[in-house]
Amino acid sequence: MQLFYNPNINDKNDIFNFDKDETRHIVKVLRKKVGDTIQITNGEGWLFKGELIEIGNKQSSIKIINKSFHEPKPYKLHLAVAPTKMNDRYEWFLEKATEIGIQSITPIICDNSERKVIKRDRFEKIIQSAMKQSLQYYLPKLNETTPFNKFVTETDVKQKFIAHCEETDKESFKTILKGNQDCLILIGPEGDFSVKEIQEALQNNFIPVTLGNTRLRTETAAVVACHTVALVNESI
Structure with a gap:
């Protein structure tokens, strides 16, 4: 199944037009012809099945035959994950987290962050591609890059966790996590959160947790956390 993403399609559409770039992909890459079917999601839970009724040089059109x-x-x-020094590591996290299942991602800038600027357009494309590849119908939201101290004081979620490497008392994430409840996890940069940031998180009711017995890279820790949430919720 080949899944397309277009935020402009909705359940009111009977006919939908693809732009020039999408038309080129449909014709040149997928070799689709008039009469063939195409699956599309708008990233908001809708799946549309359409039949190609017209293919032109600048656009193509489908007739919606099924919507769910x-x-x-x-x-x-x-x-909330600090950007990694190497962009490709963060891109790997975005791809895998989207495949596993995540709703929201915030790049946070910490005291030990070596990278403070992200390639937002590229990150968005990676998330969209991973959503389509994994056949999901909700597009994760990539939030604006936010300073750590601003982020921890403005979040309002019952289940709030911080995964850090300091040798202090920490709960096992997979043990303390409650299923079917919203969850927020902080993952720090390569140099970990500073002691000041950890204390600030605790003061704002974040629970310190461990993700396992080994020290993980930033992007690995984020994927492990994401997978743990998926497993806990699937076991309910």
Whole structure:
């Protein structure tokens, strides 16, 4: 199944037009012809099945023959992850987290962050591609890059966790996590969160957790956290 993403399609459409770039992909890459079917999502839970009725040089058109709405998961997972020094590591996290299932991502800038600027357009494309590849109908939201101290004081979620490497008392994430409830996890940069940031998170009711017995890279920790949330919720 080849899944397209277009935020402009909705359940009111009977006919939908693809632009020049999408038309080129449909014709040149997928070799689609008039009469063939195409699956599209708008990233908001809708799946549309359309029949190609016209192919031109600058656009192509489909007639919607079936539409269905898929309910969202009973919980929302929000990961706040510091950008990694190497962009490709963060891109790997974005791809895998989207495939596993995540609703919201916020790049946070910390005291030990070596990278403070992200390639937002590229990150968005990676998330969209991963959503389509994994046949999901909800597009994760990539939030604006936010300073750590601003982020921790403005979040309002019951389940709030911080995964850090300091040798202090920490709960096992997979043990303390409650299913079917919204969840927010903080993952720090390569140099970990500073002691000041950890204390600030605790003062704002974040629970310190461990993701396992080994020290993980930033992007690995984020994927492990995401997968743990998925497993806990699937076991309910």
